[in-house]
Amino acid sequence: MRPRIGYKKLAAVGVAAVVGVASTIALTSGSASASPVFGYSGYSYGTDVESGLANSGPQVVSKFGCTTDANKADKNDIATANVNEQAIARTVKTDTHAFNDKRGTGVTSTATAVDVKVGNLLTLTGVKTTTTAKYSKGQLSYTGDTSFAGVKIGNVVVPSLLKPGPNTKVAVPGLGYIVLNRVGGVKTASGIYSYAQAVVLHATVKNRYIPQGVDVAVLKTRAEISKPATALVIGSAYGTKANADKLVVSGPTSLQTTCQGTEGKTVRVAAGELNIPKVAYVGADYTTKNGAIGEDKSYINFTSHVGGVKVGNLSIGAVESSASAWKTKDGKAGVSSSSSIASIRVGNRVYPVKTGENATLDIPGVAKLTFNKVLRQKRYIEVDALVVDVYSLNTKVVVGHSAAGVVS
Template sequence: MGPRINKKLAAVGVAAVVGVASTIALTSGSASASPVFGYSGYGIGVEAKGGIVNGGAQTVSTISCTTDSSAKMSNDVAAANVNNQAIARTVRTDTHAFNNKSGNGVTSNASAVDVKVGSLLHLTGVKTTTTAVYKNGKLSYTGNTTYAGVKIGNISVPSLLHPEPNTKVAVPGLGYIVLNRVGGVKSANGIYSYAQGVVLFANVKNKYIPEGIEVAVLKTRAEISKPATAVVFGDAYVTKANVDKLVVSGPTSYQATCKGTEGKTVRQAVGEVVIPKVAYVGAAYTTKNGYQNENKAAVTFTSHVAGVKVGNLSIGAINSEAYASKTKDGKYAVAFKSNIASITVNGKTYPVKTGVNSTLDIPGIAKLTFNQVKKQQRYISVNALVIDVYSLNTKVVVGHAAAGVIG
């Protein structure tokens, strides 16, 4: 049996988050020389864009980075809110992988008894679904949304119960909506499809949704990768800081993958990072490069930092790299690299240690941990440097890279 995605992990949401890679590796199944498929997908009740408070994804069901064709998750909620308004009621989402006579694929669904924006818009019995499939060497997708009732203002519009894909409709007092938004993208690695029940665009002032906000209601995505010797995954970021369990600065220049980049190097750069009252980080960037096919799967993540200053502590350029691969004959490889140019405090130079998980204590300033590594047969991660700032009870991770393969 292939690896199972832990439900607590899946509940995190759509986007990969820091720590996901290592959790996946810990829950992955036994090695297999046979080609595997990569399954990913999600269903979301409501998601708002445009800076609205508490506008993140709600009622999320997701599977990600798994080769398990029985992976599934579901979620439901009485009401999904935007701007303290119950936009969608009795919301249910689910996503599941499959391997049957239809092929290998993923189906994601989302439904709501009704979607309502005051007296401006009322949709009932909304059901949206999308599927991505690989069968007999071919990739395909389907997506669609149906409605039991559509009312714009006080006027019922029966012609919109089964709308054409991406139907745009003006809604007086709100702006406009797009019904049955669907699409798909095919690549050398596989295909993903998406479907959204209704997207609300508030471009006039109203009392329900702040002007300038875009709200996707019943949002789904399904993705299947072509058969490969393994599925690649990993992540990288420049810095992250926290006090105990409280994150005071999230991962910067963050990148992740669940299927590679088709062998292309993707770079994410930042001019500088300022962690208020803690640290200043110079120009930095991360890269990712991965591929997966029936002969080999491999992925590399890197992190590069020009320099870091924490109070009187100055650290020169920091670089890290993580690599993982699997060949069709079942051979795995993992490796890491990291280096730090220099460490000084008030002009005094301290040695840069090269051992794994080695430490340096600078009295009254900080404890430094070098090459913080987690290694398994199919996964490796490295934090080039971890700075424990004594005076602030703050931990700063610099130069994180992780890479792994599933299958």
Template sequence: MRPRIGYKKLAAVGVAAVVGVASTIALTSGSASAAPVFGYSGYAFGTDVQAGVVGHGPQVVAQFSCTTDSNRSDQNDLATANVNNQAIARTVTTDTHSFNNQHGNGVTSNATAVDIRIGSLLTLTGAKTTTTAVYKNGNLSYTGSTTFASVKIGGVSVPSLVKPGPNTKVAVPGLGYIVLNRVGGVKTSAGIYSYAQAVVLHATTKNRYIPKGVDVAVLKTRAEITKPATAMVIGDAYGTKAYVDKLVKSGPTSYQATCQGTEGKTIRNAVAEVVIPKVAYVGAIYTTKNGYMGAEKSAVNFTSHVAGVKVGNLSIGAIESSASAWKTKDGKVGLNSSSNVVSIKVGNKSYNVPTEPNSTLDIPGVAKLTFNQVVRQSRYISVNALVIDVYSLNTKVIVGHSAAGVIG
């Protein structure tokens, strides 16, 4: 069982997959081989707040991102997943895995719960959701489904909803409405991703369980596969991530990643202010990604933007980073990164901000700051604009992360 990941005052926009720092992105060797590669990515969450303000982010997380390993897998479990300090889903398990077998190349993600309850308003037992994205014989396809052992609304059994059709909307008196078996898939020029969610709770009525205006996905899965390509673009970006020792205290905020690029479109993901409990207050955050895979050139760019961070008496101004990578058909590879931190203050005292890669500033009794932390490989680069090691809390906070690379 893993520690729960908590965000406070989080307004999520779009889909965020929680993954680790740059080292979790799996690369092949730096060989100039043009052998085709596939990109695999997937996740499964127990619960995830999709809109509104509530005190946590994704829970019971199983995930991997942008790997070429067809045997990658992850799994997780938790006795109870909570929303707004209410037990929403019990005995939750999640898993995701890639494969290359007679069914093709693909990813499958699953999530189950013994029951999902909103007091006496809604009871879903034996819940299971799954989605698969596959490439086989030149074709892209996906499947997704959700089933329940039983469904009760307001204490009344509704057998017709045990195997709901896709995106079935049902009113729940005292809560608002729910969408059962929310499924879909999106094809791009580079691949396909699919999603499936057992139930999305929409609290449109004041109630004691979920704040009005909040949407929560319970048992949320995603699977992604790329077409074979001579160069796959990869990368990720997030605003903040916090650790205590090696344990995640707060997962990536405003997270974005890719295994397919974006067909040349800039995609933005934003969150409102974030409170990392007992550690830091973080201002508004947004990240961007833009990438494409083509016959002449493949390229990708990620950026991260944070309005500011406060850790005790330590006040940090706006923070930004970017990372980009490209490869041309003749094998040439380019990598670039940049970062910027506007200001550092402790109380009324200001400090100069170093600009050289991996520069440090030790503020006795407060924190050690590392600026422009860069990791560079032959086809991959990552940058953390700022890393804060908080002495009194034995906590590390990464701020302004961007990474980009090419495989193939």
């Protein structure tokens, strides 16, 4: 069992898919004659706040990032998943695993809960949601579905919703509305990913359980498989992330990851201003990714852009970073990164912005700053434009993260 992280308030990052940190993947050396590889990734969450304000990332997480291992698996369970200090989902279990058998090769993600409750407004029992994405006999396909043992809205039992159709919208007096069995899939020239969510709670009116304006996905799953390629592309980008010891204070904002690339198109994800209570204020940020996988060449580029950050008396100007990786079928490969920070100021005093890799600046009584923090491997690179260690709060704030790599 993993520790529970409760929800409070923090700016929304939309529905960006969190598929895992690429730096945990062991990159292999590949050769000119290497066989094409498949890429597997997926996740299952107990709860995830998709908009509004909260103070942590997804709960009860089972996930793995882009991997070539068809035996990769992750499981998790927890007694309760909370939102806004309310017990929303109880006895939650999640499971994400890859497979390569008579069905084909792919990923299945499943999440279950004994019950999902929003006070006396909504009660769902025996909840299960699952999705599968696979490649078989040259074809990509997916399935996704949700079922319930019982559905009660207020004091009314609704048996017709035990096996709801895809994306069934239902009004819930005192809350707003819910969407049951939100499912779908996206097929590209590079592969396919699918998603399934048991229920999405939309709090459109003031209530005591979920802040008005907040959307919460309960039992959220995703599965992804790529077509065979000369190399897979991995990586991530986000604007900011904050941790106190091992506790998530603020999850990654504007997060993007990849396994398949983007078919050469630039994908942009943006978040508004963010207030991390008692820690920092973050200006609007956005990230981009652009890349593709193929039999001749695979490449990827991630960028991160942050409008500015304030931590107590410390003011940080605009922050940017980028990371790129590529590989061709003849075995040639490369990685690169860059970062920049507009300014560093405490009150009226301006501090120099250091440009070397892993350079540090100690501001007594305020924070330790690490500039252009780079981790480099043969076919993988990640850069944090700035890492702020806040002495008084025992908190670390990462600003402007980009990472990119290739796996073969």
